[in-house]
Amino acid sequence: MLDADTYFIYGFTTHPKLGTAIMRVEIFHRDGQRDTSYTVKGDVDMPSMRGAHAMGAKPFVLSTKGHYLRPVPLVMPGDWEFRFIFEKGGKPTFRGAYLFNL
Numbered sequence: 001m002l003d004a005d006t007y008f009i010y011g012f013t014t015h016p017k018l019g020t021a022i023m024r025v026e027i028f029h030r031d032g033q034r035d036t037s038y039t040v041k042g043d044v045d046m047p048s049m050r051g052a053h054a055m056g057a058k059p060f061v062l063s064t065k066g067h068y069l070r071p072v073p074l075v076m077p078g079d080w081e082f083r084f085i086f087e088k089g090g091k092p093t094f095r096g097a098y099l100f101n102l
């Protein structure tokens, strides 16, 4: 939940494999209305090689469908971590991390 009335869903658009995957975030109000007022940023890294693959928190691009999309280069097999930052009005309001294995 981003707040009492707002939630998000996320996931790669296709099962991630070596190469470039696309992380997708969608934000909804409880009534089902899409919310595109947030800025979503993300970064990816390997916890076992902290810093080796990080690029800094880069903004997702908002698609015409209201999907937040960010390309994620996955250059090695192993354990990865994607970190999310949700911002509203220029201020971070939520941070989260997603662990996955390649």
Ligand SMILES: [Cu+2]
Binding pocket: 046, 049, 052, 053, 076
């Ligand atoms: Cu690595």
